[in-house]
Every structure is written in structure tokens, then in C-alpha cells.
Amino acid sequence: MRNLGGSILEKGIEIERSRVASIERGGLLTAATKSFRKHWQLYLIVIPPALFFLIFKYYPMLNAVLAFKDYNVTKGIWGSPWVGFKHFKLFFDNPIFWTLIKNTLLISGYLLIVGFPIPILLALALNEIRNGKFKRFVQLVSFAPYFISTVVMVSIIMLFLAPRLGFVNVAMNHFGLGSINFLGEPGMFRSIYVWSDIWQTAGYSAVIFLAALAGVDPSLYEAAKVDGASRFQKIRHIDLPGIMPTITIVFILNVGSVMSLGFEKIYLLQNPLNKINSEVIATYVYQIGLLNANYSFATAVGLFNSVINLILLVGVNMVAKRLSNTSIW
Secondary structure (H helix, E strand, O other): OHHHHHHHHHHHHHHHHHHHHHHHHHHHHHHHHHHHHHOHHHHHHHHHHHHHHHHHHHHHHHHHHHHHEOOEOOOHHHHOOEOOOHHHHHHHHOOOHHHHHHHHHHHHHHHHHHHOHHHHHHHHHHHHOOOHHHHHHHHHHHHHHHHOOHHHHHHHHHHHOOOOOOHHHHHHHHOOOOOOOHHHOHHHHHHHHHHHHHHHHHHHHHHHHHHHHHOOOHHHHHHHHHOOOOHHHHHHHHHHHHHHHHHHHHHHHHHOOOOOOOHHHHHHHOOOOOHHHHOOHHHHHHHHHHOOOOHHHHHHHHHHHHHHHHHHHHHHHHHHHHHHOOOOO
16 A cells, blocks of 8 residues: 555656746746747848858768768769768878877967967056047058958968068078978978967957957046056956956967867968878878768768867866856856
8 A cells, every 4th residue: 555655655656747847938938939929030030140150160060970881972962871989090000190289289389379368468458548549550561461462471481581682581581591391391380370360360459358348347447547556457357357358258268279270271271291290180081081082081070170179178178167256158
């Protein structure tokens, strides 16, 4: 009898839970219907970008299954035979694997360490300029290079650094220094890539931090002025804390793309002399996977790259949330 009573009680609890869940679902459905009827114009605006991401971003992810198959053109992606982790093993066992990882991480780390603070410093400096015309001029000069295409940018770099007629070597010869084949020196490739990227993107990246500075409470500056704070003290105690959430979010996103270096610029700057330091995962996938039509291998390497980026993004996001209570999610 005791067991029978216990089972009846458990069934009663389950029925009650299912009833509550049904009511909650009905309430959510009703609320969603009311919200759609009230704000249907906004939902219609959201539909095009949602469809864009579904069709061109999420749907192609299904084809990542190609990394675990031996692709056959006649059979298609889903008809090709399964090979498991064969292509991942080939990539990991490749003698160039650690060279690719090292080059990718060194260039990305260099760009992150040097390139991340510069837009912040530029935004802080622009925020302190009181002359409106000069401020707009500096913004224009620093922002304009962002609109130069990658091909044109690489052409400018090559013309400036040409061994014989390049502006840099001509200037060095004028001061009695010898010419240097900058793009032929493997040790100089990382610096050329990083500093040219900073020159091109620093002004654009600074816009984000300028927008964050515009949202700082003006009363804080007035209080600091009354207290006799210097400009440096205002930057240290008002500006930096005010934009710290933005800095944290941008930093998390940058770390999350550490393994995703821009393919076009590296590939165009690459040559047989600097290849030992310029060969990264993106260029390797293009040359071995796509030019040789080894699509399964290219997909496997790309999937590995994406997984590493995801791990870095989640890890840094967790650390940032624990240390500063600021995170993406």
C-alpha cells in the first residue's frame, strides 16, 4: 500500500508539472503572438538579415561534414565515403604543421599586442584635441587608409620597399646606408605586415572607442576640473574606466579571430624568400587544398582553425566575465 501511495503521488506530481509547463508554453505563445501583432513592422525588418545569416552563414556549415569524407565530384558531398579523421591526421602529421601554427600565432600575437592599444591611444588623443578643424583633419588622415583595397595597399608597400627604386631605400642611400630587400628578408615580414595593417586600420578602429568616449558622463569631467585634475589624470580615472567595457568586448573578439589572419594580404606579400615566415594556415589551405582540388583536406584544416578560434573566444570570454563582469554573453 505504501508503494502504491508513493507511485500515485509521483504520478500526481508529474501531471501537475506537465500542466504548469503547458500553461507556460501557452503563455509564451500568447505573448509572442501579441508582440508580433503589435510590432510586426520591426519583425519584417529583421527577416531579411535573419534569412541572410541562415542561408549564407549557417546552412553552409552543414557542408563541414566534408572534412570527414573523401570527396568525390560525381557522388557529391553527402554521397562521398566516410573516412573519419583521416584528413585531420594528415594535417597533424605534416612536417609543416608546427611551422604553420607558429607563423600564424606569431603574426596574430604581434598584431594583437602592438595593434590593439594603438586605436585606443589614438581615440584618447583625439578626444583631448580642442581645435575642431585640426581634429577633423587628423581623423580624415587616419581614417582614409582603411578604404584602400588590399591589392592597392600591397602595391604601395612593394613600391615603397623596392630594393632599388623604393622610397625607403632611396632615402637610406641618401644617408649613406645600403639598400635592403625588405620583402626578401624573412625576419622583416611580420613587422611589415603588422605595421602596414596598423597604418591602414588604426583610424577606423579608433571610431569605436571615440563613440564610447562620447558616452562618458560629462559631469565626471566637471567634477575632475573642480578638483584640479590634470588631463592625464582625467584620462586615467575617467576615460579609461568609462570605455573599459568596450575595450574588453573588442579584445575578446580580436582574440577570437587570432587564427584567422587575412589571407589576401599575406598571399600577395608572400614570395619564395620570405615563405618560411609568411606561410600561415590560410595560405597553406589555398595552395594545398584548393589549387590541388583536395577539398576534403582544405575543409578539415579550416574546421580545425575555426574550432581553435571558438575555444579561444569562449576561454577569453569566461576569464573576462570573471575578472571584470563584462563579456559577450
